[in-house]
Amino acid sequence: LMVWLRRTTHYLFIVVVAVNSTLLTINAGDYIFYTDWAWTSFVVFSISQSTMLVVGAIYYMLFTGVPGTATYYATIMTIYTWVAKGAWFALGYPYDFIAVPVWIPSAMLLDLTYWATRRNKHAAIIIGGTLVGLSLPLFNMINLLLVRDPLEMAFKYPRPTLPPYMTPIEPQVGKFYISPVALGSGAGAVLSVPIAALGAKLNTWTYRWMAA
Numbered sequence: 001l002m003v004w005l006r007r008t009t010h011y012l013f014i015v016v017v018a019v020n021s022t023l024l025t026i027n028a029g030d031y032i033f034y035t036d037w038a039w040t041s042f043v044v045f046s047i048s049q050s051t052m053l054v055v056g057a058i059y060y061m062l063f064t065g066v067p068g069t070a071t072y073y074a075t076i077m078t079i080y081t082w083v084a085k086g087a088w089f090a091l092g093y094p095y096d097f098i099a100v101p102v103w104i105p106s107a108m109l110l111d112l113t114y115w116a117t118r119r120n121k122h123a124a125i126i127i128g129g130t131l132v133g134l135s136l137p138l139f140n141m142i143n144l145l146l147v148r149d150p151l152e153m154a155f156k157y158p159r160p161t162l163p164p165y166m167t168p169i170e171p172q173v174g175k176f177y178i179s180p181v182a183l184g185s186g187a188g189a190v191l192s193v194p195i196a197a198l199g200a201k202l203n204t205w206t207y208r209w210m211a212a
Contacts, residue, residue, distance in 0.1 A: 014060045014069065018076035021056050022084075046137035046184030049101055051195040053077075054132045057107050058124060059199040067115035074107035099147045102139040106132045121200055129196030133188030141181045 057070035078100060085098040110128040117123035 010060075010064050011072075013063075014073055015076055017056055017060070018073050019080050021052055022077045022080040042137070042141070042180035043184045043187060046140065046180075046188050047191055049103070049140070050106070050133045050136040050188040050192045053103050053106060053136065054110065054129055054192045054196045055199040055202075057110055057132075057199075058128065058196045059203050061111065061114055061124070062121060062200055062203045065119065067111045067119070070107040070110040070114075071104060074103035077103055096147050099144060102143045103136070105139050106136045109135055125196045125200055126193055129193040130189045132196075133190065133192035134185045137181045137184035137188060 053074060057073045060073055061067070061069040063069075081098075081100045085100055088097055089095055109131040110124065113128035113131060114120070114124040117127070
């Protein structure tokens with residue numbers, strides 16, 4: 001019974017933290033950060049999303065020791081964001097008003113790394129973290145290309161709570177960087193590794209706290 005309770009508690013923790021991670025994404029500009037600004041600041045978006053995903057996913061993957069936990073974590077975030085998307089739609093906003101970020105494939109790569117290396121924590125940090133940072137910008141740019149016209153949504157349905165410095169602007173692709181996907185992948189791959197290491201360290205601290 002105690003083993004079952006401990007495992008249930010672990011997975012409940014995952015749900016709580018994944019929901020809070022999604023709220024962080026939602027509140028990073030009232031969805032502006034993704035739907036509108038992903039076109040003008042896609043590199044910033046890529047770095048923030050890959051690091052946010054990897055720190056929580058690797059924390060709970062190592063906490064449970066079960067390959068697949070990272071994908072479970074990303075799935076909860078995705079479902080929760082789709083629920084929020086439906087809520088906006090119910091308020092009268094168009095279906096394309098919110099583009100849900102794609103976290104699941106990158107989390108699956110992290111799980112596969114952990115599984116393929118026979119639950120090697122350091123391989124998960126280095127290889128898995130790199131794969132998350134490399135893949136997330138690619139998957140999300142494909143996702144954005146499927147959205148009808150996010151800039152039209154940005155200008156046609158402005159958010160009343162939007163601060164002036166976050167006002168959507170026309171993208172200047174080519175003036176700051178030639179390929180936002182390549183730059184986002186490169187920066188994300190570099191930064192996701194130390195953030196993954198932080199997630200693993202947080203897991204160690206958690207176990208010490210539980211044992212105290």
